[in-house]
Structure formats: C-alpha cells, structure tokens
Amino acid sequence: MGGFPVLTADYLFDRNSPLQMLLSEETLTSVCHQYDFMVVAYVYEGEGIHYIAQDKIRVEPGDLFVIPPGVTHVFQPLDFTGSRPLRILNVLLKREVFDIPPELTGSLSEADLARLAFFRKQTSWSGYKDKAMELTDLFNNLQKTYSNQTSTSLPAMYSLLCQLFSSIDPHMQVPFHEEPQMENDPFHDVILFMLNHFNQRISLQEISRYISISSRHFQRLFKYKTGKSFIQMLQEIRMKYSCVFLAFTDMRIQNIALEVGIGDMKYFYRLFREYSGMTPASYRHWQQYHYHSILEGMIYSARHSAR
Template identity: 55%
Template sequence: MEGFPVFTGEYLFDSCSSVQMLLTQETVTSVCHQHDFLELAYVVQGKGIHLAGEDKMQVMQGDLLVIPPGVSHVFHPQDLTGAEPLLIFNCMLRPELCRILRELPRPFSEVDMLPLLRLLEVKQWFWYRGKSVELTLLLRRMQGMQNYGSLRGQQQLYPLLFEVANLIMPAAAVPFTQQPGKDYDPLHDVILYMISNFRKKITLKEMSRQISVSSRQFQRLFKIKTGRSYIQMLQEIRMKYSCILLMFTKLGIQSVALEVGIYDMKYFYRLFREYSGMTPASYRNRLQSHFLSAKEMMSSAEHCSH
C-alpha cells in the first residue's frame, strides 16, 4: 500500500448528506491522510503547523485551509505537550454536491452558485488568511447547524456555503510562500518526519542529526518538550495509523502490522492492546458494528419520514 490512508465519505457522511461538519482537536500524533471529498478546515482556536503535500505552513486562529480530494495533509499543534489545544472546524463537501446543486428546483441563481461550483473543482490546496469577521460569522452559523442532517436542513446550509466560497475563492489564485516564524521549533520537523516516515526504520540517532544535537541531548529535549520518549511517540503514531487502516481498509491484521513497520506480530498485538484496550480484530468489529448501526438508524429515519 502506498501513500497515506484515505478517509472516505462512506464512513463520515450519512446517507442523505452532501455536507458534513465536525469539530476536532488535533494532537502531536495526528495521522497524515487524504480524503475522497473536499474539506474546508478552519482554525477555531490555537496555533500550529499544517503540512499539505510538501508544503508546510504555520497556522493560527482565523486561518482557513481548502484541501481537495487526494491531497495528503495533517495539522500539528504548536504546543507539543497538549496544554494549548489546536481546534479545527471541518466542513466536508462531497463531490456530488455539484450535481445536487444543479438539480435543485432553482431557488438559487447560477450566479449565486458559481463560486461554490468552482470551489468544488479545485485540484490544488490553498489557504485564506483574510481575518474576515464576515467569514468567522458565516462559519459559526454553519457550526451551529451541524446537526441539520435532513435534506431540508442541508439546503439551509447552501446559501452560507455560497457566501463562504465567494469570500475565499480569490485566494485560490495566490501562490503559496511562507518562511517559518521566529517561534518555530525545529522539533516539529522531527515529529512531522516521524508521522510521514514511520513505516521505515528511523533511528534516534538519525532524528538527532536533523536538529544537530547528540542522541543523549535529543532524548532529554524530546522528553522535556513532549512529555514522552521518542520511542513512545513513534509507537503511538504507528498505533494511530493502525486504527485508521482497520477502519478504512480491508487489510488483514498482519498486513496492517507490516504497513506500520512492525514485523513481530506478538509485539504488534501487545502495543495495540496497550493503546486501545482491545485486540485489532475486536477494534475493527466494534467500528464496523457502530458504522452499520448508524446506517440502519439513518435508513429507518428516512423510511419513517416518507
């Protein structure tokens, strides 16, 4: 398996939704991933790093990142201990929203819809840093409507999406250029490298060279700044990635272990149980059961509404 895991709309959207919204708290070991939908990621609170493909940028409250399908990315909080949260409001738009908008019984004009239709077709990630009060208010209104799962509720979101797209689309044409700020900690580069390369055998000595310190000094610095050892963080990254693979793929347990760079199955089972409190098979079964139950509830609700 190549690249990073793909978060699929099949798992994240209910059956009648083309728009899904989530508020997430990013951690130092968040998984680098892709999706098969467009994501608008708005920084609600905190500061951090955003890695999109090969591009790395510092983000802060008020920034909005537009991530198209197929672009690998991850957020990384600036505070490595977790004391200062990085909160992201995720607005996810399925590709079929284009078709849905065009099939609406014309409550909206083509001019109103055009910025959103163009937004849904972007291929390159971009960011908006306008610090616009109008954008903040629009996104807060959308966040307040995140439980509107019905078709009618979804349609109430569209005018807000039209306004958001109209505000941010000019930023799509602006090339990305940014240099790390004075407060940038090079330890972020080490951890982001771990997140992107954990399949490999990456040694402590190799990582210490990245920030030009001795292995002993690196271990001490890493522990002080993150609250855990280098090995503890590397294994946490591998276990998080294992969980994602169990959820979003049909890979066998042994293939999952190999995919995260662990070749001793007894060791993998022990690490996974320590991390999740259950075996990999139990974890997958629990997720699939929860997923099917949610789908059945949606199906039942739709049936009752007709």
C-alpha cells in the same frame, strides 16, 4: 508525502446529506492522511503548523484551507504540552454536493453556479486568512442547518455554502501568504519526519543527526518537550496509523502490522492492546459502529459548532 491513509466519505458521513461538520482537536501525533472528498478546514482555536502537500505553514485562528481529494495533510499544535489545543472546524463536502438538485437550480445565481463548478474542479489546495474571524457566524449558521436538517433545509444549506465560497474565492492564495515570523521549533520537524517515515526503521542516531545534536542530548530534549521518549512517540504514531488502517481499509491485520513497520505479530498485538485496550480485530469491529472516535479520538465534537 505519499502512501498515507485515505479517509473515505462512505465511512465519515453519517447521513444522506452531502455535507458533514466536525470540530477536531489535533495532537502532535495526528496522522498524515488524504480524503476522497473536499474539506474546508478553518482554524478555530490555537496555533499550530499545517503540513499540506509539500508545504509547511504556521497557522492561527481564522486561517482557512480548501483541501481537495487526494491532497495529503496534517495539522500539528504548536504547543508540545497539550495545554494550548489546536482545534479545527472541518466542513466535509462529498462530491455529490456539487451536483445541484434540479429543484434548487433556479434559486442559485449564475455566479453561484459558476463558483460551485470552479471549486468542484480544484485539484490543488488553497488558503485564505480571515484575520477578523468574520466567517465564524457563517460557520455557526451552517452548523445549525446541518444539525437540524429537515427536508426543507437543503436550500438554506446551499445558500450558506455559496456564501462561504463567495467570501473566500476572491482571496484564496497558493502558496498561502504568511507574514514574517519566528522560526518553528526543530522538534516539530522531527515529529513530521517520524510521521512520514513511521513504517521504516528509524534509529535514535539517525533522528538526532536530523537536527544535528548528539543522541544523548536529543533523548533528553525530546522527553523534556513532549513528555515521551523517542521510542514511545514512534510506537504511538505507529499505533495511530494502525487504527486508521483498521477503520478505513479491509487490509489484513498482518499486512497492517507490516505497513506500519512492525514484523513481529506478537509485539504488534501487545503494543496495540496497550494503546487501545483491545485487539485489532475488536477495534475494527468497534469502529464500524463508532465512527465519531476515528483518528484516535481526535474528534472534539461532531454535533456542536464553534461557540
């Protein structure tokens, strides 16, 4: 994957803390993206597929991923209908979190300091299967510390962060180990193809050949599975990418339209207004003050941890 939006710490972190926690609810058309910071993503609820770098991984509750800056990824729920949501608990870590405050150096063990230094240098993703979901309590405590942050809570935050890294470090794997399982529905691959080629001209004939069925049969199956036509889904994907580019870049609106594969500005404005209820300029202005609604409302909760 390449050429996808980069979600930046300057926008996503709402306070001076180098740590942020978000519980996101993923959709079929969640956009492929990168970060300029590290993310520990923990599958809290539901089943899905994780497309990360060049890998496609079936995920379930307890699966954890350490995602360094610059690694492209997206989660996708296994269920097409939205009745079984896929929720991911994300621990966002600014680069500065690895710069240990001098007042804490003496309270961390040499092993903790070495482990933090190790994770800081990671450039490839890694994974861990917490089948018993034993890390849930640790994430709950980390969320409480984050939510009730005071000048005296920094040691507790670092203690919990070190516990997290200590728990997953011995078991991290690349590639991520998976037990044998059934093949995924090929329409997940179709949607991934659309997410990867959203800025190109994709014909119905081309996309139906992608899974070796007739265009007519493809249209019928696609609508049956997703509740949307192929064109409706493609337009939705392009509008979601447009929202992210508006939120995270200073690109001109005309350039964003071209970036998502739409050369007709009147058509772009009409689609965007139908999708978001506002003009692109109004959306960009609104996002400056509503960062919790980034990524088409995927954020499920920014203040409450896993139950």
